[in-house]
Amino acid sequence: DKVSNTSMKIAVQKSGRLSDKSLQLLKDCGIKFDNSSRKLSTKAKNFPLEILFLRDDDIPQYVANGVADLGILGLNEVEEKDQAVDVIKQLGFAGCRLSLAVQKDVDYTGLDWFEGKKIASSYTTIVKKFFASKGINATTEEIGGSVEIAPGIGLADGICDIVSTGSTLIMNGLKEVETIMYSEAVMIANKQLDGEKAALLNKLLFRLEAVQNAKKNKYILLNAPNEKIDEITRLLPGMKSPTVLPLAEEGWSSLHSVIEEEDFWNVIDQLKEAGAEGILVSDIQKLIA
């Protein structure tokens, strides 16, 4: 068995909304690295992976041309840069939407309102594609930041920007009128990973899935009178049947299982009614299904 020297490069955002969570995700996958100093790249200590710190705008291009093999960034930025890369995994953080907004006193009647209008945005590729697909002629004005002030200063009739709560829009006298797309952080990959890199990627994806499964599931432990075990087992949609262990107290057992958090809240009252006591629910670090 020859030892492979293959290593992969993953690009993450240098500093911004995605940085901390991107690095945390890698750490949750058991990957150790040193990012104490503000370096441009760092090598993982226990996985053949080098982490490159870049502006999110540059990540699609670096992954498309193979300077990086993988990247973590918002789907909105992937769509905007329109590079040939594969979106391989949704990562479940940095959820937001890309929306059109106009000044709040506008009598907005529908998409036709935008005919002949100018839209300021940092996402002009997405905006152009959207209006082209709707058969509406709108022009775009590309600006890098503080897009919300554009209508107020007469630079544009409307804007397209990232919205999460909508409070920034309201603060700037705007109202959201259309959603163009929903976004979240995703992992992208180069389209021509060789066999060894593809194998490493699979290893990483396996870990990512274990981490994601763990996040949506809880470990549940409860005590039940023996004659109620069957009823309680039916209430617990676990991975398989629960583990049942006798308690020191005669006639009682302890049940252990894994349950989705959402399901747990749905059955908690029934569990108590069925006689479950001492219900303990705890986080899971990794879950291999």
Ligand code: ATP
């Ligand atoms: P860079 O300097 O790397 O170019 P940036 O200013 O373009 O950074 P950030 O503001 O850090 O980007 O946002 C990065 C990504 O986080 C966005 O592309 C989007 O996917 C997501 N995002 C931005 N704003 C929000 C928000 N309010 N809520 C949730 N996610 C958001």
Ligand code: MG
């Ligand atoms: Mg950016």
